[in-house]
Amino acid sequence: MRKPPDMFDRDREWAALVRFASDEQPGATLGVVSGRRRQGKSFLLESLCQEAGGFYFSAQEATDAESLASLGAALTRYLDPVVPFVLPNWATAIDALLRIGRDRAIPVVIDEFPYLARAHPALPSIIQGAYAPRRAERVESRTRLLLCGSAMSFMGRLLSGNAPLRGRASLDLPVDTLDYRLARRFWEIEDVRLAALVHAVVGGTPAYRTEMIRYDRPRDLGDFDDWVVRAVLSPGSPMFLEARYLLAEEPDLRDSAMYHSVLAAIAEGNNGRGGIAGYVGRKSNDLSHPLTVLEDAGLIVRESDAFRGNRTNFRIKEPLLTFYHTIMRPFWPQLMRATATDRIWQHATQRFTGNVLGPHFERLCRDWTLHFAEDRFGGWPVEVTAGTVNDPANRTTHELDVVAIGHADGGKPPLLAIGEAKWGDTMGIGHLDRLRRIRDLLSHNDRYDTSQTRLICFSATGFTDDLLHTRDQGEVDLITLSDLYD
Template identity: 90%
Template sequence: MRKPSDMFDRDREWAALVRFASDEQAGATLGVVSGRRRQGKSFLLESLCQEAGGFYFSAQEATDAESLASLGAALTRHLDPVAPFVLPDWATAIDVLLRIGRDRPVPVVIDEFPYLARAHPALPSIIQGAYAPRRAERTESRTRLLLCGSAMSFMGRLLSGNAPLRGRASLDLPVDTLDYRLARRFWEIEDVRLAALVHAVVGGTPAYRTEMIRYDRPRDLDDFDDWVIRAVLSPGSPMFLEARYLLAEEPDLRDGALYHSVLAAIAEGNNGRGGIAGYVGRKTNELSHPLTVLEDSGLIVREGDAFRGNRTTFRIKEPLLTFYHGIMRPFWPQLMRATATDRIWRRAERRFAGGVLGPHFERLCRDWALHFAEDRFGGWPADVTAGTVNDSANRTTHEVDVAVIGHADGAKPPLLAIGEAKWGETMGVGHLDRLRRIRALLTASDRYDTSSTRLLCFSAAGFTDDLRRLQNQGEVDLITLTDLYD
């Protein structure tokens, strides 16, 4: 089955869907496709149905009766029977979908499945019953039913724990945002610095370039400021309210004010539970539920500290949310009036550099170390995260931006590398000395094997000549923006 020529990348997702949809084995099968909105899930599934002659139905927010009527009308258009389909209940509807695959493997897609399940909570159990192992409607069908949804918290529970459909699905496919390298290709940006700047604002969501801003992109570095103003900060742009809609789309996020405050706390650099609680004005134990919901919704990620096993940090996963809470939310009344947007952006540029670009660059460095630098450290990374090292002799702590941990073949896992990342600072020998001190402290702690630990300096601003000479002597690895992208 050929991949459509207008589909950018998604080779892994397309191959998984084709394998699932074209499986010749007897018996109906079930698959789940999930991902936040605007990642291209519907485009993938519609393309699959077009190529394979399948049936695609996109649910809407509606009553149970209206949804059944809409599905019956869609089936009538697709199958062209003698009489129109009238579906009395969901059990009948699922059996009709299974009959589509009696003669051959055929994909059948129910998009926005959470809308249907919200109106009829028993629907997952009905599908479970329809897929009973010895039921003739299942065994005599080769329907490849795909349930798709954007409500991440709901979709995450669909196959988990004691959920009715647990163990029934033979495909569980997440459709994530494009990584930073793919995003640069998708936006067709040659300049790596400009690519990093754009990614720090809008991330790797495909629709932000296509439907949302109609392929508007900064022409060069000099156009970046004007692009931010016209494409993101302008009330006339669909991107202006997008960060707010990301929360509104999740049904489990009922207390919008609390969740926005939690995200604002993280965007301000409060990554631990205590810091978030202090910022929000709640007790630490009162944040367990909102943090879990935000994590299940794919809006934040929970990361362990590389050197403190009992310490957890939270980071915003979607760059647009960091940009909104760091840059837009503090000036929201003024931005709504759209009378001084350029002055607001100039005033916020320092916040952008320190609160958005700096942490985002650190994230790019960790992503590079985990996914694109497997040959640089003499071993395959098992985990890449940040960490905090205690320096009791100097009564201080050291933050490590990048800690690359290898697979533990022996008693202690190897610490392949530690690194520091600076977006707007030229790095020199002082930064290397700090890393040397951290490596010595970690060696003394005896938690990791540091015998082959490399020292890494990441900079988007460059390095001093002295530091470059030390690189030539093999004492440090210097990684530029070009290295991250190419």
């Protein structure tokens, strides 16, 4: 099946869907497609059904009876039978979907599946029963049923633990945001600095450029401030309320005040459980559920400290949420009136640089090291994270922005590289001396092999001449913003 010419990238996802849908082996199969809204899941699945002549049904928030009636009407339009379909219950409905594939392998899509399961909680169990291994309706069918949903916490539980559908699916396909390199191509931005600025605000969600702001983008670096004001901070823009809607779309996020406070704490730089608890005024133990729900919803990620096994850092995964909690939420009443938006943005520029751009640049450096550096530092990293190193002699600790860990072949895992990332500073010998000191401290640890550890300086601004000279001698790797993107 050809990939539609208007589909940007998604080669991996399209190939997986085509393999699943065109499998000619007998017996109906089940697949799950998940991802946050506006990533292009429906576009992918509709395109698949158009190319393969499949059946696509998008559920809505409705009662059980209305949903069955809507599905029956959609089947009637698709199959054009002599008598319209009347589906008395979901068991009959699933069998009707299985009968579509009696003659050939064919994709059958139920989009927004969580809406149906919320109205009829037994629906996953009904599908489990329909897919019993020796059941005639399944054995005689080649329906390739795809369940799709945007409620990440629900979709994550669909195939986990003791869930009814665990072990039934032969495809579990997440559709994530575009990475920062693909996002630059999608936004058609040549200047890498401008691409990083835009990504720090809106991330890699495709619909933010297409449906939400109708292809409005900053023309150049000089237009970036005006673009932020008109495309994100303006109450007339769909992007203005988007960060708040991201939480509202998740049914498990009931106490929105608590979840917004947790996100605000992380956006302010409180990455540890204790710091978050102090910010929101709760005990650390009280945060286990909110943090787990936010993680299941794909809004935050949990990262282990490279050198402190008992310490976990939490980081916001969606850049727009960081931007909202850092820039918009503190000035929400004024932004709603839209009377001083330009001045608010000018006032918040320092916060944007320190609380948004700085941490975002560190994230890009970790992503580059994990996904694009390959074996540049002596081996393929299996984990890239941040780390905290104790310095007993100076009674302090050192924060490392990038720690690349290799695969352990029978011994201690190699510490491939340690690095520091600076968005707005020209890095010099002082930064290298700090990394040297940290490497010396780590040489006495029992956790990693540090014999071949490389030192890396990441800078979006540049490097001093003496540091460039040291790079030429082979002691340090200097990575620019252009290196991250090219």
